[in-house]
Amino acid sequence: MSRQGQDSSPQARGRRLARIGNELWLETGSVKKAATELMRRYPLICSLQAHRYACGLSQDQASVRYNQMTGHQTSLGGTSINAWETWARERSRSGSAPSFTSLLVLAAAYGGGPTGVAEEDISPSDLVAEAYERLAVEDQLALKRYATIQSTPPPPATAPATAGTGNTTARTTPAESNAVGQDFIIAAPTVEFGTPDRLVYSLPNPAPGQLLNLTWASFGYGIERLIHQIKNLGRRTDVDACFGINEAGLVMATFLASAQFGRCPIGYLKCNKSREFISLDRASIFPELPDAPEIVLCDFEVKHADVVGFISREIRDRYPGAQIYFAVFGAMTKGKLEVSDFDDLTGAGIMRAASFKAVFIAATMSPPGIEPPLELR
Numbered sequence: 001m002s003r004q005g006q007d008s009s010p011q012a013r014g015r016r017l018a019r020i021g022n023e024l025w026l027e028t029g030s031v032k033k034a035a036t037e038l039m040r041r042y043p044l045i046c047s048l049q050a051h052r053y054a055c056g057l058s059q060d061q062a063s064v065r066y067n068q069m070t071g072h073q074t075s076l077g078g079t080s081i082n083a084w085e086t087w088a089r090e091r092s093r094s095g096s097a098p099s100f101t102s103l104l105v106l107a108a109a110y111g112g113g114p115t116g117v118a119e120e121d122i123s124p125s126d127l128v129a130e131a132y133e134r135l136a137v138e139d140q141l142a143l144k145r146y147a148t149i150q151s152t153p154p155p156p157a158t159a160p161a162t163a164g165t166g167n168t169t170a171r172t173t174p175a176e177s178n179a180v181g182q183d184f185i186i187a188a189p190t191v192e193f194g195t196p197d198r199l200v201y202s203l204p205n206p207a208p209g210q211l212l213n214l215t216w217a218s219f220g221y222g223i224e225r226l227i228h229q230i231k232n233l234g235r236r237t238d239v240d241a242c243f244g245i246n247e248a249g250l251v252m253a254t255f256l257a258s259a260q261f262g263r264c265p266i267g268y269l270k271c272n273k274s275r276e277f278i279s280l281d282r283a284s285i286f287p288e289l290p291d292a293p294e295i296v297l298c299d300f301e302v303k304h305a306d307v308v309g310f311i312s313r314e315i316r317d318r319y320p321g322a323q324i325y326f327a328v329f330g331a332m333t334k335g336k337l338e339v340s341d342f343d344d345l346t347g348a349g350i351m352r353a354a355s356f357k358a359v360f361i362a363a364t365m366s367p368p369g370i371e372p373p374l375e376l377r
Contacts, residue, residue, distance in 0.1 A: 004314035014058060017042070021053030022114050031055060031113050031120050032208070046088040047129045047367070048098075048106075052081070056114040059085075065109040065116060074105075078353075082156030082290065087288070088131040089324050098136055100142040103127055123147060126209030130169045130346075133305055135160065144371075146211035179204055182340045186345075188359040189352065193232040202337035203330065203370060204361045210369045219373050222329045223255050223289035229360045230260055230327075239325065240293035243267035245311055248300035248372040252329065256296060280344065292295055292321030300372055301330040301365065302347035312354040326356040330365040337364045 017038070024034035034054035039045055045053070052062050060078035067074050084102070086095030103124035111122045125143050128135060132143070157366035171366065176271060181202030190196040205212045230237055241264055242257040244250030249270050257264050267286075289295075295315060299308055316322050332346040333339050342348050351359055 006273050014053075014113050017045070017049075017053045018056045018058065021050070022056035023037075024057060025054050025056070025114055031086040031110055031118075032126060035126075043334055044089070046085060046131065048085045048088045048277055050108045051106075052085075055110050055112070061110070062106075065112065066105055068107045068116075069105050071283055088128060088132075097131075097139070098128070099136075100124065100139040100146075102198050103139075103143070104146075112256065121187065123207075123209040123366055125211075129209060129302060132368040133303065142210060147207070150270045155259075156329065160376050176185055177221070179206070180218075180221070182338050184340070188342055188361060189337070189356060190234065191235065191357045193234065198359075198361055199225070199232075201363050202363050203206065203365045204337065205366050208366065212365065213362055214373055216373045219329075220253075225362040226252075226327050226360050227256065229259050230256075230363075233358060237325070238294065239264060240289050241265040241267055242285055242296045242298060243269055243315065244273055245269045245297070245299040245307065246377050248329075248376040251376065252298040252327065252341055253291070253296070254301070256298065256327065267295075269314070271307060271311070273305070273307075279304070280314060282313075285366075286318055289319055292323070293319050294323045294325070295319070296325045296327055297356075298322070298327045300328070300376075301331045301332070302328050302351065303367075303369055304346055306350045308347075308354075309354050311348055312356070313321060320343065323357045324354070324356070325358050325360070326351065327360040328360045330370045331361045331363070332367060333364050334367060339358060339364060 009136060015326060021034055022219050025031060028034050028037070031051060031054045035047065035050035038050040038053055039047065052059070055062070055065075057065065058078070059081040062078045063078045064080045066076045066081075083095045083358050084098040087097050088095075105120045106127055107124040112118050112126075125132065125147055132140065137144070182197060182205045186198050186200050187196040188198045201213060203218075235354055239261050242253035244253035244266070248252045248267070250266070251377050257266050267287055268283075268285040270283045271282050272279045297308065297315065298309065304307065312324055315324060334344055334346055339345065345351075345364070
């Protein structure tokens with residue numbers, strides 16, 4: 001029977017993927033590794049599904065495992081598992097988002113592997129890597145706090161300071177910079193007769209499934225990389241203004257305007273985001289600019305949400321004929337961090353559709369993303 005015949009129904013496809021997931025688990029000995037490989041092979045599978053398939057479970061079997069984890073104090077059904085996966089997979093109003101507590105139970109359930117007796121540590125953030133931003137704000141904060149607690153080592157034991165000793169030892173030490181991965185080249189959209197090659201680096205995450213908190217040193221290094229790319233575009237780049245999306249983007253725009261563009265005017269675009277809706281806050285600032293201005297738009301990261309598409313349309317509405325360059329610190333990839341094709345970036349389609357004059361990218365990142373210093377937004 002052909003594969004098309006085997007997958008004539010969603011149930012048949014699910015059974016086939018569960019078998020593949022179980023085989024990958026046997027090869028790797030890890031639900032997380034098996035789930036990662038499944039998502040690499042089948043990009044339309046969401047992380048929630050991939051972890052379930054890696055355990056070899058149907059949706060009904062996953063709900064049974066969930067209820068076992070709660071000591072049968074819940075009566076969850078397969079329809080709830082389906083609703084959560086539909087929400088994560090389709091990025092639409094279909095389905096419903098799992099709560100933080102539900103993700104905790106699922107993470108523990110899938111940590112048991114196909115046998116149910118393994119003890120693999122799976123973070124609840126792993127399960128919603130591509131859909132993290134669409135969770136309720138309260139659940140995002142809970143996941144972030146949970147990840148911080150799990151990854152923070154206990155403080156070293158120290159003897160209490162003796163009164164009158166004049167001990168002035170600092171209570172804190174400067175944070176070290178995040179590890180920088182491999183340098184590589186991506187051919188990005190560029191100006192006519194300009195070079196498309198962008199020297200990009202990867203940002204490996206030592207705690208997969210958790211947000212990578214950047215230090216100021218790492219933040220500054222990424223901005224320096226963007227400046228290097230702009231200088232090596234193949235032609236002189238003069239712009240009329242730099243715009244920053246939210247506070248992290250505003251910091252980037254300020255540095256670029258000062259270091260590269262002769263202290264040009266700076267705009268500020270404050271986004272209000274709900275689960276499915278983006279709007280501009282009245283606090284946004286649009287400086288007076290000449291007709292058909294050239295603008296550098298700065299954003300901290302590009303993932304799945306079409307923030308830059310929405311913002312670029314707003315800019316062109318306010319400044320008819322505007323030509324927009326796009327500078328982003330971190331771009332999420334669909335699989336491995338070191339990619340050779342621009343379309344291997346999660347937001348490639350979003351950036352192409354925005355018709356930017358050129359795109360500059362400092363680094364690539366893995367789900368669920370990166371966090372700017374001091375939790376800038």
